[in-house]
Amino acid sequence: MSTTIKKIGVLTSGGDSPGMNAAIRAVVRACAYYNVECVGIYRGYQGMIEGDFKAMGPRDVKNIINKGGTILKTARSKEFMTPEGRKIAHDNLKASGVDSLVVIGGDGSFTGAEIFNEEFGFSVIGIPGTIDNDIFGTSHTLGYDTALNTVVEAIDKIRDTANSHNRLFFVEVMGRDAGHIALNAGIGAGAEEILIPEEAFGLDRLVDSLKKSKESGKTSSIVVVSEGDKIGKNVFELKDYVEENMPEYDVRVSVLGHMQRGGAPSCFDRVLASRLGVKAVESLLEGKSNYMVGLQYDKITLTPLEQAIKGQSEIDLELVKVSDIVSS
Amino acid sequence: MSTTIKKIGVLTSGGDSPGMNAAIRAVVRACAYYNVECVGIYRGYQGMIEGDFKAMGPRDVKNIINKGGTILKTARSKEFMTPEGRKIAHDNLKASGVDSLVVIGGDGSFTGAEIFNEEFGFSVIGIPGTIDNDIFGTSHTLGYDTALNTVVEAIDKIRDTANSHNRLFFVEVMGRDAGHIALNAGIGAGAEEILIPEEAFGLDRLVDSLKKSKESGKTSSIVVVSEGDKIGKNVFELKDYVEENMPEYDVRVSVLGHMQRGGAPSCFDRVLASRLGVKAVESLLEGKSNYMVGLQYDKITLTPLEQAIKGQSEIDLELVKVSDIVSS
Amino acid sequence: MSTTIKKIGVLTSGGDSPGMNAAIRAVVRACAYYNVECVGIYRGYQGMIEGDFKAMGPRDVKNIINKGGTILKTARSKEFMTPEGRKIAHDNLKASGVDSLVVIGGDGSFTGAEIFNEEFGFSVIGIPGTIDNDIFGTSHTLGYDTALNTVVEAIDKIRDTANSHNRLFFVEVMGRDAGHIALNAGIGAGAEEILIPEEAFGLDRLVDSLKKSKESGKTSSIVVVSEGDKIGKNVFELKDYVEENMPEYDVRVSVLGHMQRGGAPSCFDRVLASRLGVKAVESLLEGKSNYMVGLQYDKITLTPLEQAIKGQSEIDLELVKVSDIVSS
Amino acid sequence: MSTTIKKIGVLTSGGDSPGMNAAIRAVVRACAYYNVECVGIYRGYQGMIEGDFKAMGPRDVKNIINKGGTILKTARSKEFMTPEGRKIAHDNLKASGVDSLVVIGGDGSFTGAEIFNEEFGFSVIGIPGTIDNDIFGTSHTLGYDTALNTVVEAIDKIRDTANSHNRLFFVEVMGRDAGHIALNAGIGAGAEEILIPEEAFGLDRLVDSLKKSKESGKTSSIVVVSEGDKIGKNVFELKDYVEENMPEYDVRVSVLGHMQRGGAPSCFDRVLASRLGVKAVESLLEGKSNYMVGLQYDKITLTPLEQAIKGQSEIDLELVKVSDIVSS
Known part of the structure; x- marks a missing residue:
């Protein structure tokens, strides 16, 4: 050259x-x-x-x-x-x-x-x-591929404890204004719902969906939330809203944070x-x-x-x- | 028998x-x-x-x-x-x-x-x-042993990004009123400071120690904080306090959460x-x-x-x- | 439908x-x-x-x-x-x-x-x-993607000990008649040489290459060998040949085996x-x-x-x- | 001082x-x-x-x-x-x-x-x-503790494929003349049999035990063998012996090798x-x-x-x- x-x-x-x-x-x-x-x-x-x-x-x-x-x-x-x-x-x-x-x-x-x-x-x-x-x-x-693996491995662990307790978890993942991590890692982790900025997903629809999920026999649930999600609430407010509307659920939040940026x-x-x-x-x-x-x-x-x-x-x-x- | x-x-x-x-x-x-x-x-x-x-x-x-x-x-x-x-x-x-x-x-x-x-x-x-x-x-x-490994692996990942950015991270780990996880995983993860409920560790001493650490040539730091720590502040308040007193530092918080309870x-x-x-x-x-x-x-x-x-x-x-x- | x-x-x-x-x-x-x-x-x-x-x-x-x-x-x-x-x-x-x-x-x-x-x-x-x-x-x-990660993680571990001892390792990976795993995992693991069935790579060329590598300052080496490689020798015979021609090298073999088929x-x-x-x-x-x-x-x-x-x-x-x- | x-x-x-x-x-x-x-x-x-x-x-x-x-x-x-x-x-x-x-x-x-x-x-x-x-x-x-985790993680992967195929695996682990790794990792990996140098365990007893195991409903089996085992045969000879005496079994061998020495x-x-x-x-x-x-x-x-x-x-x-x- x-x-x-x-x-x-x-x-x-x-x-x-x-x-x-x-x-x-x-x-x-x-x-x-x-x-x-x-x-x-x-x-x-x-x-x-x-x-x-x-x-x-x-x-x-x-x-x-x-x-x-x-x-x-x-x-x-x-x-x-x-x-x-x-x-x-x-x-x-x-x-x-x-x-x-x-x-x-x-x-x-x-x-x-x-x-x-x-x-x-x-x-x-x-x-x-x-x-x-x-x-x-x-x-x-x-x-990106590494972060997806980091996220699904973390949610696999959270799923262990969610299953043992019949709990609902909101897991916030990174991605800035894009839902790529949430959508792919959400599918990979077998999440019940995935909230991404690109898709409007009202709170009522979320609660409806979770109720339907529970009726179908699910005893625990993982909802993956992109940090850029525009549902109008942060992940802790989401938790409060769902707890109010589904008092039968024991709801927890996990913000995966900066570990998503590291690792081999x-x-x-x-x-x-x-x-x-x-x-x-x-x-x-x-x-x-x-x-x-x-x-x-x-x-x-x-x-x-x-x-x-x-x-x-x-x-x-x-x-x-x-x-x-x-x-x- | x-x-x-x-x-x-x-x-x-x-x-x-x-x-x-x-x-x-x-x-x-x-x-x-x-x-x-x-x-x-x-x-x-x-x-x-x-x-x-x-x-x-x-x-x-x-x-x-x-x-x-x-x-x-x-x-x-x-x-x-x-x-x-x-x-x-x-x-x-x-x-x-x-x-x-x-x-x-x-x-x-x-x-x-x-x-x-x-x-x-x-x-x-x-x-x-x-x-x-x-x-x-x-x-x-x-x-307990599994949780220690989960925590050090997560902090290893956080360390990658902390090093790359010369940042200070507060990482909150579980343990209820006991500092076992924080102390052992903190040593295992090479944390600069470890805050446990069993040890009073004033905010001033923390800032002093971090300053000394920085002077000795450290460009990034991990502080592991037990969830039961009695320093009188939660991990986000700690961040605010340190940022106020060490404006040269870019401080982040990571709460490891429930993934600590799961995993093989x-x-x-x-x-x-x-x-x-x-x-x-x-x-x-x-x-x-x-x-x-x-x-x-x-x-x-x-x-x-x-x-x-x-x-x-x-x-x-x-x-x-x-x-x-x-x-x- | x-x-x-x-x-x-x-x-x-x-x-x-x-x-x-x-x-x-x-x-x-x-x-x-x-x-x-x-x-x-x-x-x-x-x-x-x-x-x-x-x-x-x-x-x-x-x-x-x-x-x-x-x-x-x-x-x-x-x-x-x-x-x-x-x-x-x-x-x-x-x-x-x-x-x-x-x-x-x-x-x-x-x-x-x-x-x-x-x-x-x-x-x-x-x-x-x-x-x-x-x-x-x-x-x-x-x-396939999972197997690639399993292989690079295993070779990362082998690299630790290869580096510590200044050793040469032949690592055999799966793939039947195809070199996909060897080629991609070999690049991912930073292998010095990769032997795949699709490419003729004579023994002499291998030894030449390893010698050049050593001269350039490399103190340890990983050679990834596809199980389907047609170089005419199995991985243990390869080891013998290289040891004979490069007596200064301490050569080891690792056959990764069936763990490549499992895992999350x-x-x-x-x-x-x-x-x-x-x-x-x-x-x-x-x-x-x-x-x-x-x-x-x-x-x-x-x-x-x-x-x-x-x-x-x-x-x-x-x-x-x-x-x-x-x-x- | x-x-x-x-x-x-x-x-x-x-x-x-x-x-x-x-x-x-x-x-x-x-x-x-x-x-x-x-x-x-x-x-x-x-x-x-x-x-x-x-x-x-x-x-x-x-x-x-x-x-x-x-x-x-x-x-x-x-x-x-x-x-x-x-x-x-x-x-x-x-x-x-x-x-x-x-x-x-x-x-x-x-x-x-x-x-x-x-x-x-x-x-x-x-x-x-x-x-x-x-x-x-x-x-x-x-x-030692790290090696135990490396071994059980590898055998967990092998177990996935052993279960899927109803196979019997001999897995050779390190330990020189001591059976510590084999015994502890064998228990940790849920091995059906563990062969260590400290314990004489005749070939006939092994075959008997595997047959009993099969009768009790086990469809796959892992036998962990210490590299220092004195049963008089190496792991490949073991395989041949068992295959001869239990033709109904599809037997495989995995020698974990040097990856046991590395890793975080x-x-x-x-x-x-x-x-x-x-x-x-x-x-x-x-x-x-x-x-x-x-x-x-x-x-x-x-x-x-x-x-x-x-x-x-x-x-x-x-x-x-x-x-x-x-x-x-």
Whole structure:
């Protein structure tokens, strides 16, 4: 491949997700494979501004493919939102000879990359890393599959105690404004109901459904609630409402929280990270810029960053129906 | 063994814990081994009142040793707290030919067993089943070891994201009024601070300690807080206090919740359950009654139920010191 | 939907795989949802011949979505390979009013289904269930994703000890004649080399590669070997050859074995099983027969059974290259 | 504490085991706590001879408490078995100012430590680290509890497929000449038979027992075999013998292998490692030498190294009986 790319910087930005380390490893090793230099940038855009760089070779990324989090750390940078901040960042990159960037993160991170590209003509490729799966242009974001497994394993445990006590549990899961985690993990965990932001599901319908479920012989129930759900109540208010209307139920709440962001990545996320990391480097070397690499129809593809940012990652409505059927 | 015991009833009562199924299995199979009948009583004392019984043989308990929860289900029974309720329960047992009981549960369950023994001269043996490890007369209650592993695995995941973001996390764990889970899982998870009910630990000392920790180079921190901690604040108030006094820190809270009660039991809990279940049956057959079987100094022992209920399961102060040293 | 389908039989056949129970659950509940009867057939085609049937409703499949293995059990039936055996099987189905079949299994099971369809005009739909991912017409077979996670978790553990001792490990994984498990789990586990049946990889090249790897600073290595690898040697002979040619290496072998077939299914497999089970029932109700339901380009599709049996599930060559790059 | 100890060396030796890193961390941090220097010695005694040392402070051991293996690596050293080799090792320690040693390993490692102490009057404390639990003077060695969990989780998976197929599995587990792992994991996994070196268990008795088991209604069986079992046959010969004598059984073998040595340590092993590491340092500082720290009756104790090496860690015969009863 013949481009002018000589030194690639790689950073992780925004919320961390399992698989980011595997992606960093793939970027670093792809650089070595293609004989370009690689520089790790710590704490995302903030580290770019502070010049927190480190040259990275294949041995620097050994034994990280199975580690959660990100060895490059991540941060949110207010300074990078200003032209002055970005100027400093650019100067630092120039001074270090870095001529292109791989940005691993979510749409906020991609917006930063796009502006940076626009202002300085800097070559950038994005890798979608977030457990929320809310990025257009990829069927899976890095960490999403791992988070789904973390959630179903946690709910499997909660189910043990729910069954033993004939209880109803509301389990809140992450996902920001998207219901992907709730819908898939809800089906996977055998939830009786799944509340997602994409679907209006009134409180009365919920109570009706739970009553029907109880009549059909169910003695315990799990309701999975997406943190972004718009039913108008948080999960504790939901609990109160149901308890008032179904006094026969012993209702509990569990907010799974930040453990969903950690843990050893699943095999799927490790392989996806490896493929995306390699493709990101190859794309830069082919002279491409301002794209996100992603997985579409089982193939690694490129989507313009602008589309990735503005597009909507839709819920699969077939899944909503499957959920209704199998929870019967 | 020559006693008059012919039919043993077994029940689980109070909060469920991993290992209860393994204990039920051991009771049922020990009955078969010693040629006495065994009857499963559903939903604890409430099922005793409702006559919810089922004869159980070795095949009824196959493939449950590794399942969380309790196949006999558990419940809290207000009716059993009345003499009338207990009379009905006793009549039901008599009518079914059940002449002795194995009660798997915590101190509340043992209190019920003791009163029942007192009122009707009924032979009872208790097996300590609770994740809280707050029972006198046993170094380990059933489910405690499993819960510790569940907690450290969850905190390992939280640590991934805490490290990536340089964050401080307050993680609330179960344990009722006892700090066993917090102290042991806190050491196991490498927590920087552990707040337990047995130890006064002022807010100022906490902030001081966290500041010192930060100065020594720590960039992220985990503080494990027992749900029974008496620091005078709940875990969300703790967060607010620390954020006010350490504005440089990004603080998050995670309440691990009911997943701590479920999951496949650890090998330790499965073996302990097997030993306790066998010993409970053997003790009844030897004419013993009103005892709890437990693990003391690696041996299965008998402790009078009264002592098990009134005694205190103390925190090991050596561990508090070890925690201070290794979190440095 | 208006067909003449009134009673659907469901069976699992061939080697078991995680997710089969989730698929059974989905079939049973989809039947209930669409108001057709459902009959579970035990031990595959052998149970069909022996008339080992059981009517199944939604409550019969509760709490199985997260269980490995198959509650319907599975077996290989020689009798079903004879026209006489199939005649008996057909008579049994007729007598029970079963008018259509969902067969969960691999290509051997599908061949049986196809012949049965041909001989008796019986409506059949196949669901691909095998960890090997060697079925044409679906990007993923049920259990494959779970097996990948089981394998990488096992190799993660082996890596711990390999690193501590500076050892070389040959790890043999399942997959029959297909290298899918080896290739994907090998990338996921960060293997230095991956030997698959689809790629000739001479012994000399292996030794060369390991020597280069050692020179580049690697102190331990994992080589993942597919059980179907055609390098001409089994994994123990491989070990001997490498030890002879690289006496400086301490070489060990680990054959992961049947644990790869068990375990709680991953979220992916649970969701896939739910989708496939629902679609299988819907397809029968729509009058379709002799198809396999599968996942293609993220959508549930139908592939004629004949194609599914004869087609080849190809290795993705992009992955072979990715593996070369990231293992550098 | 007032001794002349100023600089403590720490090493891991022999086979690695989960918890070794947690012990290293505790030693390093206890040194910091008590204001003595700490030096990590790589690759056990071999690194001592090669002068492969590194000064270690609290930050060097961050985030290792939950990692399997040993960051100090381990090796077997032939050179250290010679007086010349030990002389060089001693000279290296002297030159580095190291005046005392913490040796984490098994009895082979302790023998080296004892000789070293004898020859040079060097202060040494041993920490028992091996999954085999075959060290006298401690109820648990580091890594044993983790290995038990690894084994039962693997057998849980094998059980899934054994149940689905009505198969008999021989599962070989580690333990060298001791049956601790086999006996405890066998009970924990609900094995039908457990073959350990400490108990003669003829082939005929095995077949008898399996036949009885089958008659009682068991359709699948797990037999756990210790690698050190003296039944006179290896696990594959066992399979052949049983197949010959019970042709109705479909028999399989699984050798769990080295994955038993790795993995994140259990909470128990992390806490034990922390306690032992702290106590090892405190003992040196109190002027003690030539002891092993261990866990006895729930307390941390000291046992003369000589006894730890010569003594026998006995199997608990109560467990053998419990196993007979609960496997019925």
